[in-house]
Amino acid sequence: MSGVLPLLRLSLRLDRVRLSVWIVVLVASVAGSASSFAGVYPEQADRDALLVAANGNPTFAAIYGDAFGSSVGALTAWRLMTFYGVLAGLMTIFLVIRHTRTDEETGRLELLRATVVGRSARLGSALLLAVLANLVLAGLVAVSMPDPGPSSLALGLAFAGAGLTFGAIAAVAAQLTESSRSATGIAAGALGAAFLVRAIADSSGIGWLRWLSPIAWGQLVRPYAGDRWWVLAVPLVVTVLLAVVAWRLNGRRDVGAGLLAARLGPARAAPALRGPVALAWRLQRGTFLSWAAGFLVGGLAVGSAASGVGDFVEGGAADLLRKFGGEKGIVDAYLATSLGLVAMLAGLYTVSAVLRLRSEETDLRAEPVLATPVRRLPWMGSHLLFAFAGTAALLLILGAAAGLVHGLATHDLAGQFPRVLGAALVMVPAAWVVGGLAVALFGLLPRAAAVAWACVGGFLLVTFLGPVLQAPAWAMDVSPYSHVPRLPGAAMTWAPVWWLLLVAVALTVAGAAGFRRRDVG
Structure with missing residues (x-):
């Protein structure tokens, strides 16, 4: 010692x-x-x-x-x-x-x-x-x-x-x-x-x-x-x-x-691993499948609890749920709150998947790949594909599981399933903004890429506690999750969704441009 x-x-x-x-x-x-x-x-x-x-x-x-x-x-x-x-x-x-x-x-x-x-x-x-x-x-x-x-x-x-x-x-x-x-x-x-x-x-x-x-x-x-x-x-x-x-x-x-001795792989790579996208999927699949299982369980839990939430929350608790989102009934408010809180965790997956680029770079595994005919942006884009598409898939799983269970419990599958699914998918642009921020840090300030974790933690804290603590409007506006329509229950407004998508694209493009110009490592 x-x-x-x-x-x-x-x-x-x-x-x-x-x-x-x-x-x-x-x-x-x-x-x-x-x-x-x-x-x-x-x-x-x-x-x-x-x-x-x-x-x-x-x-x-x-x-x-x-x-x-x-x-x-x-x-x-x-x-x-x-x-x-x-x-x-x-x-x-x-x-x-x-x-x-x-x-x-x-x-x-x-x-x-x-x-x-x-x-x-x-x-x-x-x-x-x-x-x-x-x-x-x-x-x-x-x-x-x-x-x-x-x-x-x-x-x-x-x-x-x-x-x-x-x-x-x-x-x-x-x-x-x-x-x-x-x-x-x-x-x-x-x-x-x-x-x-x-x-x-x-x-x-x-x-x-x-x-x-x-x-x-x-x-x-x-x-x-x-x-x-x-x-x-x-x-x-x-x-x-x-x-x-x-x-x-x-x-x-x-x-x-x-x-436990590491198992040796085959001497030659399978044909499916001949491109950067296949390699990125091989590296990202374990993390994605683990998150997918968690979001499936979360969706099932949220959907199964929704039908009995009216007996669980009364009086002031209903006011608390309405502060988080939704005005058309306690069940809608509960679904908006619970789906929103679980969906915000998708930003953690997005950051994790994006920062896999940085770990590949610092562990000296990126240089051998980039020494082949694979160029920088396709290599970067292969990981970002699973970061952003994987986030959308997680929220799709969450909304589908919750909507299916809630629809079956209320005997209104045709009516409830699309409403609950939409409430989960509307969170996708906010999670993509978090991912875009991580991409920008990776491309422009690679040594500060880990700050993305602090940012997503701050967004979660502001969104989760802001309505309860009556935080000022400017503090709430810092979080991209605060601009998402609180579905189901609230009116769907497309303007903030398009603005969030625009911000996510701008941050991602800035990060890609920075990575293209800087030294690897």
Whole structure:
């Protein structure tokens, strides 16, 4: 472990912007949600009715889990625990993989190991950074709640417990494969399995099954509803055990190698890989198919919950939904809100697909391709094809799944399916603006391309919390998602759609022109 503290300082230096964005967005969202619950449900009777409705709907139980109390803090914990446990897990997975397997894959770890650095120092510094980041997140969540105290600290530590558990899983995954993408896929797969187990447990009422999901452990802490502190020992013990496993595995393998040997490919490429478009699809397909599965599940969940939303939201909650979008009924307002929130995540896929260009460039895989008859713009366009067309396909899947389920539930498939599908597809231009911004950064300011992640996070934050916090109009206008018609329910206006498309095209053209003129690498 020699040199672990200097490496920790190095990691903090490298990740100061990424971690700050993650933590600020998560904390601000928690504070905004708590404030919205206090404003929408000011009376205890309203909160009691919400608690009964939440626990009486199996669909909402599958999405959010069980609610254990009717105070503002307890309802905030119920609403956020699952999804913010997932987000804390993703934050820590990316953090640990980036400072372990990615450093190893790119050769940086070998240079570090040539100095006075111990064999396990890089792994130790990554895990220490994960602990530090999650503890900071827990502390800021605790003080951001309306009534800071032991219960708010329990809420923050519940988030941190999920993050640390999946960070330790990522540390083990980093020892298994030679690729950072494969290691991330293993850890993200474990995260998805944990979410599925929790959803099955809460919707079916099989209580013991919750103990098999790290995401459900935060719910079992029951912040603001008894504060079961002893449950926090479960993620702590699991994290320590997994960290020990990762440390032992790290000592049993060579630098750059994984315990699972990489499978060699064929000596000659298949005819289908003879063009840049085929190569881009081969590189992008795993990510796209994973996102497609997630959007299919999201669409099914939104559509199945829509028919019972009238019983779930009453009074102030209906006003909150109308603030997010739609004026022609609670169901339309719910669909506009839920589809909009899920559709905004498509921008994350768009940025990920666009920035694959930058990773190909920095990992020195772009130059061999461009040394062939493949020219710059066709190579760039092949990846952008799947970035922009893939985004439209994701929203098509989301709208089709939600429209199909909602139409069947209301016995009005012919009427509801096109309405819901259109509500999802109208978000495509806004997501393309986010992608165009990433293209512009890649082409004009390649070293700042990662700023696209901060931009999309800021857009999500403004759009999600702006209506609740009554943000000024200029702040709302910064986000492209704020200009999209809130369908179904609102009137369809084409002017903002065309303007968003024009902005997306302009940003993409600017990025392509910049990439054509600058040096590769």
